[in-house]
Amino acid sequence: MKTARTKTPRRPPPKKPSNADQKDPVGVYCRVRPLSPSDQECCIEVINETTVQLHPPDGHKVNRNGEYKETQYSFKQVFGTQITQKELFDVVAKPLVEDLIHGRNGLLFTYGVTGSGKTHTMTGSPGDGGLLPRCLDMIFNSISKFQAKRYVFKTDDRNGMDIQCEVDALLERQKREGHSQLASKTPLNKQRMEPEFADMINIQDHCKVEEVDEDSVYSVFVSYIEIYNNYIYDLLEEMPIDPIKPRPPQSRNLREDQNHNMYIAGCTEVEVKTTEEAFDVFWKGQKKRRIANTTLNRESSRSHSVFMIKLAQAPLDADGDNVLQEKEQITLSQLSLVDLAGSERTNRTKAEGNRLREAGNINQSLMTLRTCIEVLRENQRYGTNKMVPYRDSKLTHLFKNYFDGEGKVRMIVCVNPKADDHEESLQVMRFAEMTQEVEVARPVDKPICGLTPGRRYRNQAFKDELSRRLEERGGPVIGEPDDQSVIEVLIQSFPPIPSCELLNANDENTLPLLIEVLEKRRRIRHMMAEEFNKNVSSFKSMLQEVNGVVAAKENIVQGRMSERDKIIASQKSEMERLEKKIKTLEYKIDILEKTTTIYEDEKRSLQHDLENQTQKLQRQLSDKRRLEARLQGMVSENSMKWEKECERRVAAKQLEMQNKLWVKDEKLKQLKAIVTEPKSERPERPSRERDREREPRVPVRSISPSPAPNVPPVHARHRRSRSAGAERWVDHKPPSSVETETVMQPHVPNAIKVSVASEKALAKCDKYMLTHQQLASDGEIETKLIKGDVFRTRGGGQAVQFTDIETLRQESPPGSTRKRKSSPTKPPPQEDTTESEWTDVETRCAVAVEMRAGSNLGPGYQHHAITKRRKP
Structure with a gap:
């Protein structure tokens, strides 16, 4: 039976476990930049490890009583001017790297006024690397022994990851090796790096995560973008060189994947294997980033930069030898390092033209970030359900998943203690203190696959034991250092062949000497043949041993295969039974569909009749109401007419009676006048x-005459x-x-x-x-x-x-x-x-x-x- 094709409904978002009781506030840290030599007055003072105090500069606003207005702000931790990059990394970024290795996401961004040290905190300086190179160094120190071969993991351009076997990865690596320099297998050497580049990544801490899943393989992908004038640009995009008509960079769009996470469509993701290679990718993108010289900063960032580190990990199979070829078992985690552009006032920078437009877009995006934080805080504190305006800016729209519970959020507030930045620093401090009132749901750990742990270790131990036993049974094999030394000794023991030239017929020394040398060489060759035969026999025994081991392993495999065949056979029989049941159910479904169709037709006909009857009753009811209204109008009109007519007649009758009474009164008065006259x-x-x-x-x-004087008057x-x-x-x-x-x-x-x-x-x-x-x-x-x-x-x-x-x-x-x-x-x-x-x-x-x-x-x-x- 043919059925109408219906549009496939959109799959609802996956239900995430409720973490109402497991929420973490946004971690906000404050870092105070050292005062430059040109600035004399300091307006920021570190009180303790969690509190910082701001006081206005001399000649600034004061209270009514003439005293200065000092304000204090509290954060999770405050770092003074003497703090090092390593101490800052250990407190702020190291927990995020540990979460990344364990399959959880993280977001770290720096926020502050222009010239407050955000880029220095994130990137660092020569000889003192920042948070970004230290994060890369810690990642590769932790997973260096467990990295997968290049191209085992492949991006699918939909914020997901595919996996392939090592043979396919090798073929693809050979195919791409000549086309992409970034995908080259040979890592970058420090001799080829720029001195400034080499000093930034020269980190001697060797920090790493202790608890790493050894039964998994890992691969690191990095991408680098910037958000400029509310447009997203890929800093790693390879643009064709056209000196006549250079092609401008194309903006990227935001998309939503099947898990309702935001990602950048078409963004370049580069697989890297070492810290040097990853930082080289970052440095190439950093050279394309938009910076400009302004009044407040010689190299002011005119865009928000986002460096994303994506870690893909997949478990090994049951033997601990190869990667498990199941896409569902791939775990993706991401760490986003954001260097926000500095907020600035145009009346201070005297910006014009493009600089003014850039400053407006920067301030607008930062204002949208502040609005989203305020709405989130209001919803959580007062139980409201206001819509958070993530879509008003590309920056907030890209990271909305983090605030919805996809990972930890950390913010470093950078402030400059000079007097000129006092007003801007106040606004930054207020926003940062409010941000730490927002709570983010704690992410849920992905369930671990059902394979036995320790597979890699057992596989390595099996290989080591096999090599040891082969060595014990057959001696050292050809190619090992002991064999090479024996062969070299034998070759060096060959005596040199003397001169064979006969000077005269009576020369009796040359031939005996030659015969002696050749005899020695024959004995040595014979010894080498015996050694070779001995090695051949030992090698044969070793092969037999290996064949025995392989046979035993094949027996084990065959036993497992037989068990699997039995399981497969039982599953096939179960599938056949289920297929029969499915056919029966399909037959019943067809009958039910036909019955349902008949009932629906009857239902539609009855509904049609009911609608007709309802319309008829409504028409009758409306006719009845119109008739009642008409009759009521006629009755009211007639009653009003009769009332008016009665009033008119009563008035006329009253007037007539009054006239008659007046006439009678006049007649009586005239009659009385006549009688009394x-x-x-x-x-x-x-x-x-x-x-x-x-x-x-x-x-x-x-009116009558007055009574006699002797009569008392009548009182009223x-x-x-x-x-x-x-x-x-x-x-x-x-x-x-x-x-x-x-x-x-x-x-x-x-x-x-x-x-x-x-x-x-x-x-x-x-x-x-x-x-x-x-x-x-x-x-x-x-x-x-x-x-x-x-x-x-x-x-x-x-x-x-x-x-x-x-x-x-x-x-x-x-x-x-x-x-x-x-x-x-x-x-x-x-x-x-x-x-x-x-x-x-x-x-x-x-x-x-x-x-x-x-x-x-x-x-x-x-x-x-x-x-x-x-x-x-």
């Missing part, structure tokens, strides 16, 4: 305006108004109101008395009462108390809805009426139009204020305004 003419009643002018602001106690009795309650009232009395002091004068406690209605007073109360006075038809004062409820509108204002009207009226007693009837006729009282009009204006103003306060009323509220009609 005498037939004779009455004098016109004096106007109340004149009384007010005589006694302004005096409350009118009674206050009744408790129906307005009194738990609510607060607004008692609105216009300035024109007159205190009548009637018996039933209302009294409202807990009220706010105002003369003009205001929104502020309405906001504090629940009820509203307006006092309105006017002249009745009989000329008496009529007081109306217009009451209402106060509401809060949607717009934040206040509105009043009038609910009740109380009328207070004062009349004269019947006696006074009779007296008035008996009095001469007077014209009917005329209404005081001035007062009436003034009162009418006050009422309208109050109503207008209330209407404005309730202008934001919503639907359902009605304004009941009291208006006064003028008499015709």
